[in-house]
Amino acid sequence: MMTDRLVSHLRYAALAVPNFEEERDFFVTHWGLSEAHGEEGLSYLAAEGSPEPYILRLRRDEKRVDLVGFGVRSREDVARLAEKLRAEDVRFVHEPRELTQYGGGYGFRVFDGDGRTLEFSTGYELRQSRKIREREPIPVKLSHFVYNSANLNETVQWYIDHLDFAISDSLVRPDGTDMMHFLRCNENHHSIAVAQGPHHSMHHMSFEMRSIEEWMRGAGKILRAGARMVWGPGRHNAGDNTFAYFLDPAGNTIEYTTELAVLDEDTWHPSRHDISELSTQDQWGTAAEMSELVARESFNDIDTGLFVAPPV
Structure with missing residues (x-):
C-alpha cells in the first residue's frame, strides 16, 4: 500500500x-x-x-x-x-x-x-494560475531540486527516516558505488535528488515545461539569450525526463525539463542504473557524453548556509 x-x-x-x-x-x-x-x-x-x-x-x-x-x-x-x-x-x-x-x-x-x-x-494564499499555451516556452512549475552531498547515503537516509521519502531510482558506478539517488514524496518520480559531490552544495534546480515542443523552444530561447548550456538536450533514463542544463548569472545550474515519470507507487521497484552505460544518462544520444568536466559544473560553490537559518 x-x-x-x-x-x-x-x-x-x-x-x-x-x-x-x-x-x-x-x-x-x-x-x-x-x-x-x-x-x-x-x-x-x-x-x-x-x-x-x-x-x-x-x-x-x-x-x-x-x-x-x-x-x-x-x-x-x-x-x-x-x-x-x-x-x-x-x-x-x-x-x-x-x-x-x-x-x-x-x-x-x-x-x-x-x-x-x-x-x-x-494554508498559504494560492495564485490564479493558467494553462500554458501551445509553443509558449515558459515553465509550468518547479519540478525538482537536487543537492550535492559529501555524505550521499547518510543525507538520503535522513529524508527516508524523518520525512518518509522513498528512493525511486539510483545511479551507480560500474563497481556498484552509489552516485545519485532520486527521492519522491508523491507519485512524481522525484521531487529532490542527492548526488555524491566533493562538498554540500546545490547541484541544480529544475523547471517543468508544458511538453517537448515548449521545452525545446525554451532551450533555444535561453541559448539565444547568451546563457551557457552545460549539458543537453537529451533524455535521462532514471525519471524518463528530458533535460537541458544551463548556468544562471550566479553560476547555479538550472534545468528545463518535461515528461518526468509519474509512478504507480504500489508496483514500482527502484532500479540501479550504471553510469558507464550511455543510455543511463541520455537515452537519445543527443547530449554530449557525461564527463568529469560536465559534472564539475554542477559541483557549485560550497554552501555557506548550513546550520545558518536565512533571515527571511
Whole structure:
C-alpha cells in the first residue's frame, strides 16, 4: 500500500545571490518566471502554470541556498509532522506558527542532517494560475531540486527516516558505488535528488515545461539569450525526463525539463542504473557524453548556509 506521507509536494526553492538584480532580471526576462512580489533585496518569482504563490525566492546576500520549501495538506498534518520530527531530535529553526513572508501560511522550519534549512507549510494564499499555451516556452512549475552531498547515503537516509521519502531510482558506478539517488514524496518520480559531490552544495534546480515542443523552444530561447548550456538536450533514463542544463548569472545550474515519470507507487521497484552505460544518462544520444568536466559544473560553490537559518 502507498505510504501515507505528511509531506505532500515540493513548493519552492530560495536562493541568496550577490548579483541580485542581474539574477532576478534573468529569471523574469529570459527564463520565463513572473515577479509576484518584490521588496528591497527580495524577489518572489512565480510560474504562470502553478497555483503556488511563488516557486523561486531570490535574496540579495552572499551566495547560498536559503531553504527548500515543501507543502503539507493541513494544519493537523503540520502538527503531526512537527511532533514526529521533535521526537526524533531533529533540530528546529522555529516551531509551527503563522508565517509572515509573502503568501503567508502556517508552518515550521528545521535543519536537515547536513544543515540545510527546510520549510513545511500549509494554508498559504494560492495564485490564479493558467494553462500554458501551445509553443509558449515558459515553465509550468518547479519540478525538482537536487543537492550535492559529501555524505550521499547518510543525507538520503535522513529524508527516508524523518520525512518518509522513498528512493525511486539510483545511479551507480560500474563497481556498484552509489552516485545519485532520486527521492519522491508523491507519485512524481522525484521531487529532490542527492548526488555524491566533493562538498554540500546545490547541484541544480529544475523547471517543468508544458511538453517537448515548449521545452525545446525554451532551450533555444535561453541559448539565444547568451546563457551557457552545460549539458543537453537529451533524455535521462532514471525519471524518463528530458533535460537541458544551463548556468544562471550566479553560476547555479538550472534545468528545463518535461515528461518526468509519474509512478504507480504500489508496483514500482527502484532500479540501479550504471553510469558507464550511455543510455543511463541520455537515452537519445543527443547530449554530449557525461564527463568529469560536465559534472564539475554542477559541483557549485560550497554552501555557506548550513546550520545558518536565512533571515527571511
